[in-house]
Every structure is written in structure tokens, then in C-alpha cells.
Amino acid sequence: MIKDIPYYASNYVEFVQLFAKIAQTNIVDNKVVIPAAMGNGYLWACNLPNGISLLASNIQMNEDVLLKREASFHQYFILQFNECLNQDIQDNSFFVSKPVKAHNMQNNMVLLSGSHVSNNFFIPAASKLKSIKIIFEKKHLSSFMSEELIEQFLHFYFTKLIKQKTIEPLDGTYRTIMDTIIQPTITQHLKHQFLQTRVNLLLERFLSKNISKLENEEHNLDNKSLARLIKIEALLVENFSTPPPTIETLSRIACISTTKLKKEFKELYHLPIYEYYQKNRLAKAKQLLLQGQYSIKEVGAKVGYSNLGHFAAGFKKEYGILPSDVTAKDEALPIASIIK
Amino acid sequence: MLNIEYNHTNYYDLLAYYSNKLKAPVINNTITIPETIADGYIKMIELPNGLHCLLSDYTAKKQAIIQRKKCSENLYVLRFDEIITKDEKGKLHTKSAASLTNTTYDWIFFENEDTKVRSLSIIFSDYWLQQWLSFEQELEVIKICLSNPANAYNFEPLDTEYKYLFDLLFAKNISPKIAILYYQNRVMLLMERFFSRLYLRNVSTTFDSKISSYDLERLREVEELLLRDFANPPKSIVELSKIAAISSSKLKHIFKESYGLPIHQYYQKHRMNKAKAMLLSKKYTTKKVSEAVGYEDVSSFLKAFKKAFDQHPSSITGEAV
Numbered sequence: 001m002i003k004d005i006p007y008y009a010s011n012y013v014e015f016v017q018l019f020a021k022i023a024q025t026n027i028v029d030n031k032v033v034i035p036a037a038m039g040n041g042y043l044w045a046c047n048l049p050n051g052i053s054l055l056a057s058n059i060q061m062n063e064d065v066l067l068k069r070e071a072s073f074h075q076y077f078i079l080q081f082n083e084c085l086n087q088d089i090q091d092n093s094f095f096v097s098k099p100v101k102a103h104n105m106q107n108n109m110v111l112l113s114g115s116h117v118s119n120n121f122f123i124p125a126a127s128k129l130k131s132i133k134i135i136f137e138k139k140h141l142s143s144f145m146s147e148e149l150i151e152q153f154l155h156f157y158f159t160k161l162i163k164q165k166t167i168e169p170l171d172g173t174y175r176t177i178m179d180t181i182i183q184p185t186i187t188q189h190l191k192h193q194f195l196q197t198r199v200n201l202l203l204e205r206f207l208s209k210n211i212s213k214l215e216n217e218e219h220n221l222d223n224k225s226l227a228r229l230i231k232i233e234a235l236l237v238e239n240f241s242t243p244p245p246t247i248e249t250l251s252r253i254a255c256i257s258t259t260k261l262k263k264e265f266k267e268l269y270h271l272p273i274y275e276y277y278q279k280n281r282l283a284k285a286k287q288l289l290l291q292g293q294y295s296i297k298e299v300g301a302k303v304g305y306s307n308l309g310h311f312a313a314g315f316k317k318e319y320g321i322l323p324s325d326v327t328a329k330d331e332a333l334p335i336a337s338i339i340k
Numbered sequence: 341m342l343n344i345e346y347n348h349t350n351y352y353d354l355l356a357y358y359s360n361k362l363k364a365p366v367i368n369n370t371i372t373i374p375e376t377i378a379d380g381y382i383k384m385i386e387l388p389n390g391l392h393c394l395l396s397d398y399t400a401k402k403q404a405i406i407q408r409k410k411c412s413e414n415l416y417v418l419r420f421d422e423i424i425t426k427d428e429k430g431k432l433h434t435k436s437a438a439s440l441t442n443t444t445y446d447w448i449f450f451e452n453e454d455t456k457v458r459s460l461s462i463i464f465s466d467y468w469l470q471q472w473l474s475f476e477q478e479l480e481v482i483k484i485c486l487s488n489p490a491n492a493y494n495f496e497p498l499d500t501e502y503k504y505l506f507d508l509l510f511a512k513n514i515s516p517k518i519a520i521l522y523y524q525n526r527v528m529l530l531m532e533r534f535f536s537r538l539y540l541r542n543v544s545t546t547f548d549s550k551i552s553s554y555d556l557e558r559l560r561e562v563e564e565l566l567l568r569d570f571a572n573p574p575k576s577i578v579e580l581s582k583i584a585a586i587s588s589s590k591l592k593h594i595f596k597e598s599y600g601l602p603i604h605q606y607y608q609k610h611r612m613n614k615a616k617a618m619l620l621s622k623k624y625t626t627k628k629v630s631e632a633v634g635y636e637d638v639s640s641f642l643k644a645f646k647k648a649f650d651q652h653p654s655s656i657t658g659e660a661v
Contacts, residue, residue, distance in 0.1 A: 327500055
């Protein structure tokens with residue numbers, strides 16, 4: 001059975017209120033914890049300056065849910081990032097069981113939509129789903145893009161989307177930013193500023209990717225290949241501390257030949273499979289080093305290097321500096337030279 | 341020697357002043373510094389959120405003094421500076437700082453030939469700051485901190501994370517079409533970090549402590565002595581105060597200020613942590629652990645353990661109770 005949740009909301013604080021009513025539960029700080037009868041996880045919303053609204057969720061539902069967003073006369077955009085943590089790729093349920101004309105939330109994807117068309121989102125039962133949705137108005141784009149570029153971009157994005165039904169896969173850069181937002185509670189200081197800048201970082205990444213596509217040629221993959229590749233990519237970067245699955249294993253999971261997998265992967269992610277893996281694990285290593293909580297040895301182990309020499313060499317090849325350079329401390333510029 | 345002296349609070353005016361002084365045109369809000377003076381640029385960036393920034397990246401070809409003279413208009417300037425100099429042996433020395441200053445104070449900076457300078461200045465009013473932080477619960481603390489004249493210069497060296505964010509401002513491949521959003525995001529990440537840390541410095545008790553370095557050294561000895569051996573009863577506060585040559589009331593006071601807990605509670609916390617670590621290693625029985633942390637009878641140990649962690653040691657060891 002599918003549970004339908006129709007909604008109309010121009011900001012996510014309202015949506016959380018509606019959701020709380022359906023779930024018959026309380027809201028604390030614009031946050032709802034999903035009652036055990038329905039599933040588990042949480043969702044919270046935050047309204048930010050300049051008409052921006054943010055919804056973050058990390059949920060697992062007991063039954064299939066269909067979110068139906070109704071069309072609105074109030075003009076705004078919705079940018080969303082979805083990541084599903086079930087890797088049951090052999091099960092092709094996401095091709096068959098979902099209602100027609102609904103976006104499947106099981107895809108790891110980035111999607112921009114306009115408020116004037118209705119949209120359905122299907123959340124299959126038992127899937128662990130992390131998601132971020134951002135509402136923003138066109139005037140927000142005008143503050144940093146020329147009108148001409150906005151029109152060019154919107155035209156390109158929506159004609160491409162409608163005609164070819166292309167989905168943009170999530171990648172490591174998106175995930176890094178998403179992970180900072182999807183937490184049960186934001187513990188960072190200056191919370192609104194923190195969220196505002198993370199929203200703008202996601203928007204920046206989304207826009208710069210799509211604007212560069214405007215100029216460069218796009219891939220020619222159909223949706224079935226895309227869904228397959230998105231799952232393979234997620235498997236590949238899921239856990240860096242253990243050796244990655246071999247290309248043979250991946251090709252078996254995807255039910256295509258290794259040659260075809262290699263070719264399609266490169267077409268979508270612009271790198272051969274292992275170079276992509278390597279780039280992502282070193283990016284993860286750099287992020288961990290910058291956090292300053294782990295030693296170089298620990299970071300090496302976390303991204304699957306038992307030999308520190310290999311880690312240092314790999315890191316240097318990617319970034320031109322050694323891991324120890326990342327953690328090195330500068331001398332303080334003496335305060336006497338700054339003040340009189 | 342080049343002498344630059346200004347008191348502009350508007351960065352468009354300042355850029356025009358630099359242009360005049362360096363005899364170089366402003367193109368796209370950027371001045372390419374003439375080769376005889378330095379190799380690099382000065383760039384003005386106006387962000388959609390109302391901040392004005394000055395970004396410079398150059399290697400000086402001759403000595404210069406740059407002075408900002410105080411003026412009556414009160415604006416904040418948050419600066420990030422990185423200076424790389426070469427010594428006689430050709431070795432590079434990097435110095436850096438993040439500092440929040442105010443236009444009602446003077447600011448001066450010298451640079452030598454071959455000094456490599458990268459700098460970001462962000463200028464904003466008190467009104468802007470209050471609007472920016474109007475939703476944040478940290479605003480009140482930050483306001484109090486900034487109103488204290490003793491805090492006219494809030495200063496800290498650039499650590500790894502600052503350096504990472506700072507470096508991104510000087511990237512070569514910034515896509516020009518949405519460069520403004522790129523700059524705004526990086527500038528806001530720096531602002532966020534600076535003001536979060538400013539807030540933390542002012543609420544944390546261990547920071548800005550009035551304890552002298554001499555007393556801190558004694559405290560470290562006391563702490564080390566206290567935690568050295570859990571198998572035997574700890575030294576009393578009177579004994580510790582004699583060893584440290586600090587009165588027992590002062591010792592109690594400064595110990596708590598530095599380590600966040602009264603002496604005995606601190607001892608007990610570490611004692612229980614050691615017990616838990618031993619149990620987790622699965623190499624010792626509960627009885628062995630209770631002896632190692634100085635309990636004569638196991639039942640008192642069990643009680644203390646339960647109090648500290650709200651769990652029974654058997655839930656770790658799997659032993660039958």
C-alpha cells in the first residue's frame with residue numbers, strides 16, 4: 001500500500017508542520033522525529049533570509065510513501081539532493097513498482113524543479129533516504145548572475161530535462177557538503193549563517209556544473225544506464241577503509257560487460273573507474289586532515305592505505321603537497337607588525 | 341621606498357587611490373601592479389550580501405610602508421594576511437594572521453623586496469554585522485566582546501583550515517560566470533569561522549585565564565602526580581598543595597578553572613576511564629581491574645563504575661554477575 005502525502009508549501013517550516021499533523025507527533029525547533037509506527041529518522045526545516053527555505057531529512061519509512069507537491073502560482077524553484085543508502089541493485093523494483101510520473105527517491109540525484117508544475121516523489125518502504133531540499137526565488141539568482149545567463153541556463157536546464165529526462169548524479173563534492181547539513185541537530189555556532197553558506201555552496205556547485213555543460217557536450221546515456229551507473233558509483237565510494245570492489249564484481253552487479261561499464265562510467269563521471277575512486281578517497285583524506293582530529297596514520301587507514309609511504313605518494317601526486325604539509329603550522333605574523 | 345598612506349573607508353575610493361599612487365589603471369575593479377613596484381594584483385570585490393573586499397596577491401620588488409590612518413567613521417575590517425619572506429640561505433618563512441581591526445585605529449605594515457604577500461580585507465559596519473547575526477543566539481556575546489576597547493585587535497594565526505579557505509580565494513580557475521557567488525561563499529566561510537571562534541574564546545573558561553604561567557607549570561605537576569598511579573590512594577589536597585607550594589584554597593580554585601572539575605572529581609573521572617579502558621581491552625577480569633584502580637572490594641568498584649557510566653562492568657566483559 002502506498003501512503004499519499006499531498007502538500008502545498010512555499011516554505012519547509014510549513015511542510016514540517018503538515019508532516020507532524022499526518023504523523024501525529026510533536027514539532028520541536030521545526031524538527032519532527034518520525035514515530036516508530038511510521039518508520040524512523042527525522043526531518044527539520046529552517047527558513048533563511050532572502051526567501052530561502054531548507055529541509056533536511058534522514059528517514060526510513062515502513063511503507064511506500066508518495067509525496068505529491070502541488071503546483072503553485074507563487075513562483076519559486078526547488079533544488080534537491082537525494083541519496084539512498086540501499087544498494088540492492090539486483091532488485092530492479094525501482095524500475096517497476098514506482099507509480100508512473102513520479103521521481104524515484106531511490107536514485108542518488110540532484111534535481112531542480114519549478115513551483116508551477118506539480119511533482120511526485122516516491123519513497124519506497126525500508127529505503128534509507130538522506131535528502132536536502134532548498135526553496136529559492138529567481139531574485140536570489142539575480143544577485144550574482146546576469147539576467148541573460150539566468151535565462152540561458154533555465155532554458156537549457158528545463159528543455160534538456162523535459163526532452164531527455166536526464167538526471168544528474170550525486171558525486172563526492174555534493175556529498176561532502178550534504179553531510180555537513182544532514183545531522184539531527186546543527187551544533188555549529190552561528191547556525192543560520194552556517195546553513196545559508198552551505199545552501200549557497202550547493203547552489204554554486206550545481207550552477208557551475210550545469211553552466212559548464214551549457215558550453216560542453218553532454219553524455220548520451222539513457223536513463224536505465226544512468227540509474228545503473230549511479231548505483232555503481234555509490235558502491236565504489238561507499239567505504240574507503242576496505243579495498244574497493246573489482247571492476248569484474250561491479251560489472252556483475254550492474255549486469256553489463258566490463259568493457260561497457262568502463263566506457264559508460266567514464267562518459268558520465270569523466271574519469272576511469274579507479275582514477276575516480278582514487279580522486280575521491282584522496283579528497284576524503286584531505287578533508288579528514290583538515291578537520292585536525294586524526295593523525296596522518298589514522299587518516300591513511302581510514303581511506304584504505306596501510307602503507308604511509310604509498311599514502312604520501314598518492315596524496316602528493318593529486319595535490320602537489322604531502323599530507324604533513326596540510327597539517328603543518330605557520331608562524332604567527334607578530335601582532336606588532338600589524339598594529340602600531 | 342614606496343609610502344602608501346590612506347584613511348578611506350570605501351574600497352572603491354581606496355582602489356582609485358591605489359590606482360593614482362601606483363600609476364596603473366583600474367580594469368574590472370582590478371589593478372595590475374606595475375612591474376617596477378611588484379608582481380601581482382589588487383582587486384576589489386563587492387559581494388551581493390553588501391560586503392566590500394580587497395584581495396591582493398603580489399611579490400614586492402621594492403620596500404614599502406602601508407599605513408592606514410585612523411578616521412572618525414567607525415567600521416570593522418577583518419583581515420587575513422600571509423607573508424612569505426626568504427632568508428639569506430634562501431629558506432622560505434611563512435607568517436600569517438587573521439585579525440579584526442577597526443578604522444578608528446591606525447594600522448601599519450612594512451614589506452621588503454621579495455616579500456610575497458597575499459591578503460584579504462573585508463570592511464563592514466556595525467549595522468551590517470548586527471543584521472548578519474540577527475538570527476544567531478551568539479550575537480549578544482559577540483557584541484559585548486566587540487564593545488570592549490581591550491579587544492580592539494582580535495587576532496589569531498591562520499591554522500590549516502583558515503589556510504585552506506584562504507587559498508581558495510587565489511585559485512586560478514574560478515569560473516568567471518558565477519565568480520561573485522564563489523567569492524561570497526569563501527569569504528563567508530572565513531567570516532563564519534572567525535566569529536565562531538571569537539564567540540568561543542569569550543565563553544570558554546579555560547581561555548583568557550588569569551592564571552600565571554608559573555602557576556600553570558605547578559598545576560601540570562600536580563595533575564601528573566594525581567593521575568600517575570590509581571592502585572594506591574591519591575595524595576590529599578594538603579599534600580598536593582605542599583608539593584606545589586600553593587595554598588590549598590588557591591590550588592583548588594585554579595585547578596578547577598584549568599581542568600574544569602574539582603580535584604577529586606577529576607581524579608575519579610580519569611580513574612573510571614582507566615577502568616573502562618582496561619575492561620574494554622578484555623584482557624582483565626573485573627576483580628583485576630578494580631584492584632588496578634585502587635578498590636579493595638569489588639562491590640564498591642561496581643557501585644562507582646555504575647555511577648560513572650550508568651552501566652555494569654559485566655555488560656562490557658560479558659562475565660556472569
